[in-house]
Amino acid sequence: MRAFIFPGQGSQYSGMGRKILSIFPEGREYIKEAENLIGMDISYLLLDAPEEELKDTENTQVSVLSTSFLWFKYLEKNNVRPDFVAGHSLGEYSALLSSGVLSFEESLILVRERARTMKKFYGKIKGGQAAIVRIPVEEVKELVEKFSKEGVVAISGYNSKSQIVVSGEERILKEIAKAVKERKGRFIPLKTSLPFHSPLMKKAEEEFSGFLN
Template identity: 40%
Template structure:
């Protein structure tokens, strides 16, 4: 019986996130104020009372979700995860939780990542779409076919749970794919309100910028294995963790495969740290045996 801690990604944010932590816990308040100093603006004001539009700004969203997740984890009394994982951005939170990154370095990298992704979105107008109730293999096959026939970028980006795969690509590529996937029997092919094609080759400009920042940052040996998005396998070597974290920006988030592997390696209980309950819902669909809970 092993206890896993998991950390959510972009999209989990909501107005009021982290407010109770700040008000009720001195240690949490210290971390939030440290974060305001590192970022150079009062992100806490936006987290606690900002509008959904303000929270959706990339320079805010990613650090906000990271801060809520990491600070919630750091206020726990003696947490001892046997393994950790994070969905996309959440991988950075997981790496702070298991001692690979310091709080300060984790936050700086997340801020750099957010701004680099924003710039990449402006260079290549692009988007993502959620495909429901179609086997992963069928989605992969149709994406590949559309790329070959049209020359447009369209790739699987987030394997969230069986029957839910998010694709990523150029505006035209996503349009063509949604049409073809609906014809192939998808229950829904829903274009998402996101700024760009995350986890696709169109994020290459951001990957280069993030890679330079990651290479210049100290990564330590983890206290527990991290199951990384790009490999869906346990990793403990700091150099491999760095390489996988860089590859994640242009590669797919294999969340379904990650949870399946963690369960196969003995995980019985998953605690989601941070805003919302998205990961608890996905884990319930991936594994019937696993139990879940959350800390906000």
């Protein structure tokens, strides 16, 4: 059996589409269709945009979805197909796309609107995400419980037994970073622009739910 697991925000990097477009040139036709549909210069985002520009959640989400889709189509062309699909957060849309539940056009429209809804909260929410490694899960839970009394912070992802993602207010994450360092662990800020999967995103969640309905 074979499973494809698609990435979410934080996996983007400058030039992320160069390799796939070099080995799958017909992918440019998909990108052209996408650009005509949503009016974004996706070719630029995949080939030339600097990392700081890609960090903008609208650019991030469209770029990651598009790159994931191109790799999926390339593998499909070479008769490599999954038995199961899954995704991390944004990657769930890529999973739905690859399984045929959503079309590429539907996925792009949904992801762009999802990102635009999130962008409305730029400047209103001072926060982010970070991965904590080399510390047992129970200790991370204890830290989150302790610092949640001082502000908003939550566990937003269990990537593995030794890598937990936390999201929350910027000032609280700084305090957790100090505590992690004292415990000889690693605190790795993620390349995301908002505290995704935390209570701070509740209003954005409600607004996007209204769009879906």
